[in-house]
Amino acid sequence: MGYKPLKIGNVTAKLPIIQGGMGIGISLSNLAGAVAREGGVGIISAAQIGFREPDFDQNPLKSNLRAMEMEYQKARQMAPEGVIGFNIMVAMKHYEEYVKCAARMGADLIISGAGLPTMLPELVKGYSIKIAPIVSTKKSAQVILKYWDKKYQRCPDLVVIEGPKAGGHLGFHKEELEDYLEASYDQEVLDIISVVAEYAEKYQTKIPVVLAGGIDSSDEVKHAFALGVDGVQVASRFVTTVECDASPIYKEAYLNASKEDIIIVKSPVGMPGRAIRNKFIEQLESDEKTPIQLCHQCLRSCNPLEIPYCITDALINAAKGDVDHALLFCGANAYKQNKMETVKEVIESLMI
Ligand SMILES: Cc1cc2nc3c(=O)[nH]c(=O)nc-3n(C[C@H](O)[C@H](O)[C@H](O)COP(=O)(O)O)c2cc1C
Numbered sequence: 587m588g589y590k591p592l593k594i595g596n597v598t599a600k601l602p603i604i605q606g607g608m609g610i611g612i613s614l615s616n617l618a619g620a621v622a623r624e625g626g627v628g629i630i631s632a633a634q635i636g637f638r639e640p641d642f643d644q645n646p647l648k649s650n651l652r653a654m655e656m657e658y659q660k661a662r663q664m665a666p667e668g669v670i671g672f673n674i675m676v677a678m679k680h681y682e683e684y685v686k687c688a689a690r691m692g693a694d695l696i697i698s699g700a701g702l703p704t705m706l707p708e709l710v711k712g713y714s715i716k717i718a719p720i721v722s723t724k725k726s727a728q729v730i731l732k733y734w735d736k737k738y739q740r741c742p743d744l745v746v747i748e749g750p751k752a753g754g755h756l757g758f759h760k761e762e763l764e765d766y767l768e769a770s771y772d773q774e775v776l777d778i779i780s781v782v783a784e785y786a787e788k789y790q791t792k793i794p795v796v797l798a799g800g801i802d803s804s805d806e807v808k809h810a811f812a813l814g815v816d817g818v819q820v821a822s823r824f825v826t827t828v829e830c831d832a833s834p835i836y837k838e839a840y841l842n843a844s845k846e847d848i849i850i851v852k853s854p855v856g857m858p859g860r861a862i863r864n865k866f867i868e869q870l871e872s873d874e875k876t877p878i879q880l881c882h883q884c885l886r887s888c889n890p891l892e893i894p895y896c897i898t899d900a901l902i903n904a905a906k907g908d909v910d911h912a913l914l915f916c917g918a919n920a921y922k923q924n925k926m927e928t929v930k931e932v933i934e935s936l937m938i
Contacts, residue, residue, distance in 0.1 A: 589937055592627065592817040594716045594744045594794060597694050599669040600625030601937055604746070606798055606821030607673020607697060608754065608915070609633025610898065611905030614831035615660035617824055620929040622661065622668025629697060630657050632674045632684045634884055637902045646883045647680050654687050671695030671716075675755075676703050677855070677885050689713035697746055700755050700857070702730045707738040716743035720798075722750075722757030724777035731785045741785045744794050746819055747778050751800025753822050753917035755857045760850060763858060767918075771799075775813050802919040804938045820936065822917035829929045833907025837926065839864070839914050845921045851913070854893035855885050862914040870894060 592602035605621040607613055609631035618628030635657060636642050636649030654672070661670050672688040674681060677700040688696050689710045698706055699720025706717050719742055721727040727745065734740055750758055750766040758766065766774075779795055786793040797810045798819035810818050824830055826837050839862055847863045851870070861867065869876075878890040882898040890896070897913065904912035927935075 592794060593792065594695060597669055597716055599627045601933065602817030603627070603933060603937060604796055604817060604819040605629055605824050606819045607631040608821050608825070609673070610901040611637055612825060612830065612832045615657040615664070617827065617830045617929070618670055619661035619664030620829040621824070622665035622670045624930055624933050626933060627669045627671060627695065628661060628665065629671050629673050630661060632672050632688070633678065634882060634898050634902065637905070643880055647683060651683065651687050654684065655691060658691050658693060669694045671697060673697050675699060676701030677887065679883050679886050682709055685709045689715045699748060699757065702726060704730070704733055707734055707740050718742055718744035718746050720746045720748050720757070721778060722748050724774060724781055726757065727778045727781040731781060735785060741789045741791065741793055744796060745782050747775055747795060747797050749797065749799030751918035752798055753860050753920065754915045755853060755859045758858065760858050763850060772813055775815070779814050800917055800919045802922060804936055807936050822920040823923065823932050823936070824929065826923045827927055827929050827932055832905050835907030835909055836904055836914065839909050840916060840920050840923050843916070843921045848916060848918060848921055854895055854897050855887050859915060860918060862916055864912070864914060865910040866900065866912055
């Protein structure tokens with residue numbers, strides 16, 4: 587492993603690999619703690635993290651905040667010296683409360699996407715927690731860095747570039763996605779690195795850039811570093827690990843998926859996402875609606891009366907292993923995963 591450590595300000599991970607946040611309930615303390623223990627950056631997903639709490643249906647905010655604390659403490663016990671952060675999506679209701687909770691607990695890092703985290707600097711003011719926006723295009727990098735510079739006179743501590751092969755919700759329109767999958771995304775990565783470099787120069791600092799999306803082999807890692815990034819963010823490869831917090835049945839769906847099974851779906855709130863075709867998706871394609879029994883207060887832009895299904899329910903079903911009633915998010919290369927591994931094995935296979 588000839589890679590340099592990942593330095594995010596005064597926080598250093600021995601290995602320049604971040605385990606991407608995966609909600610709901612896929613990257614919790616067990617996965618994040620194991621990655622941090624191995625020297626990478628472990629990321630707990632804050633998305634509806636309290637789904638196993640007894641009062642989740644009545645009070646999602648309270649149970650989510652409680653679960654954030656429990657999961658963080660467990661991960662910290664597993665890796666007392668490791669780097670552990672949270673993925674908190676801008677699109678979440680009560681985003682502010684989740685960010686403040688992570689900062690108050692002393693987590694190392696917040697990575698924030700699914701929208702541009704315009705308010706993030708002011709929410710963590712006075713805390714030492716590091717902050718990282720997720721961007722997918724040069725344009726989105728320019729917008730968020732310029733905004734933080736003008737409004738808060740600061741720059742990010744880290745920038746995560748999430749490319750078109752990523753899993754979960756994607757920061758591209760469906761047509762853009764198809765274009766990028768045809769052509770290479772490399773030029774966009776180079777352009778984003780240049781934008782970040784301008785601000786690093788202005789603030790006389792180093793802003794590491796990390797690339798995510800479809801990175802599933804040591805060759806992909808080498809390619810990313812050759813483009814000039816400082817680290818990689820990997821998610822799907824960690825799903826089929828013993829330590830991953832998801833149900834074994836969900837992991838099996840990854841192992842059984844073929845290339846053709848991995849498709850782009852429209853999430854209820856209009857964003858495209860990548861997932862494994864299953865019974866649930868087939869029902870959606872036949873325009874069957876799943877009536878919403880109860881709103882779990884997840885995404886700001888959601889109107890429960892207008893959507894075909896509840897994304898919280900579909901993702902909780904995934905984490906619990908009820909795969910026929912679930913949205914099985916995955917990255918574009920997840921079909922290549924055909925065996926269960928440990929976190930250590932995954933990291934070793936990528937970072938050789
Ligand atoms: C199951 C799953 C759930 C995800 N959930 C989130 C999430 O809650 N928030 C987020 O910002 N990204 C999410 N992502 C994106 C990952 O953090 C990561 O950036 C991306 O999937 C990297 O590509 P890869 O899966 O090909 O390695 C998710 C990805 C997967 C596969």
